[in-house]
Amino acid sequence: MEERRGINRVDYVVKSVIVTCDTFEKFVVEAANVSPLGMGLIAPAGTPKLVGRQIIIVADTLIMYADVLRQEEMADGRFQVGIRARKFTPTVLQYLFDHIAE
8 A cells, every 4th residue: 555645845934033942042034834844944144053953943823843954055145944843842841931921
């Protein structure tokens, strides 16, 4: 029997915020597309290297904990950032609940 379902990305352009888990820096980005396992982001020129870091991204009605897998500079100086979703840990969830209003 052949599996006919797949995990596809869906166009979903919306202003979003990345918070780095190690330094709590915040960056305004644009979510470019979304799948259940991750999403593509467009970050402004001057964004520091994020590859290998854990982030929390807030995009419209979605909050995701993720690893940054790649960051490629585009012709206009902005960056394409690829992320992969992680499962929330109790520590990360507690941080979110404690700081959600900041």
